[in-house]
Amino acid sequence: EDKVVQSPLSLVVHEGDTVTLNCSYEVTNFRSLLWYKQEKKAPTFLFMLTSSGIEKKSGRLSSILDKKELSSILNITATQTGDSAIYLCATGGTSYGKLTFGQGTILTVHP
Amino acid sequence: DSGVTQTPKHLITATGQRVTLRCSPRSGDLSVYWYQQSLDQGLQFLIQYYNGEERAKGNILERFSAQQFPDLHSELNLSSLELGDSALYFCASSSQGTLSSYNEQFFGPGTRLTVL
Numbered sequence: 001e002d003k004v005v006q007s008p009l010s011l012v013v014h015e016g017d018t019v020t021l022n023c024s025y026e027v028t029n030f031r032s033l034l035w036y037k038q039e040k041k042a043p044t045f046l047f048m049l050t051s052s053g054i055e056k057k058s059g060r061l062s063s064i065l066d067k068k069e070l071s072s073i074l075n076i077t078a079t080q081t082g083d084s085a086i087y088l089c090a091t092g093g094t095s096y097g098k099l100t101f102g103q104g105t106i107l108t109v110h111p
Numbered sequence: 112d113s114g115v116t117q118t119p120k121h122l123i124t125a126t127g128q129r130v131t132l133r134c135s136p137r138s139g140d141l142s143v144y145w146y147q148q149s150l151d152q153g154l155q156f157l158i159q160y161y162n163g164e165e166r167a168k169g170n171i172l173e174r175f176s177a178q179q180f181p182d183l184h185s186e187l188n189l190s191s192l193e194l195g196d197s198a199l200y201f202c203a204s205s206s207q208g209t210l211s212s213y214n215e216q217f218f219g220p221g222t223r224l225t226v227l
Contacts, residue, residue, distance in 0.1 A: 042113065045217060097142055097144055097167060098156045098167045104153065104154075
């Protein structure tokens with residue numbers, strides 16, 4: 001059974017800090033790894049990493065996939081209070097669309 | 112706003128009852144996915160439909176069923192409800208049915224189900 005583990009489970013920082021969130025996975029026939037941000041309700045898509053795209057960046061957020069170590073990191077620089085959310089990592093390991101999610105990292109950014 | 116719509120937003124019902132959750136995918140998306148999110152289990156995949164056909168199944172209970180209609184909207188039916196079915200139910204959609212590049216899933220706002 002596919003497994004995704006995120007760490008830390010919870011993180012409290014101050015505005016301006018840089019954070020690194022971790023995701024490790026055990027997936028049969030790995031296809032992709034996705035990062036989502038969940039605030040009040042629906043997860044919103046951040047990045048998708050695949051064998052052909054192991055590094056993505058958007059503004060202050062960036063993510064790297066390490067296929068050798070079966071892991072990924074999500075970096076957020078110069079954090080803002082609006083970055084406070086649950087960050088979810090998910091992987092897909094079949095030819096279809098099923099995603100296996102980690103338990104999430106709760107990030108709290110204080111002013 | 113992801114473009115995925117779900118109704119209703121909230122649903123309160125009693126044990127033993129049956130409910131139907133509805134999802135409309137983003138315009139042009141052929142795949143619909145259903146997920147359940149609870150505090151102890153996290154976000155769990157239930158089932159996927161692609162262009163009207165079931166494509167993949169997760170740990171979906173036999174009391175639960177889903178379908179995707181010709182207009183591509185989908186319904187998740189939950190029957191003989193138990194207290195433990197209380198959760199947030201998300202629908203997501205994607206343009207294709209596989210995990211190819213650029214086939215990310217976009218989530219709807221969810222339906223919060225409370226079983227009393």
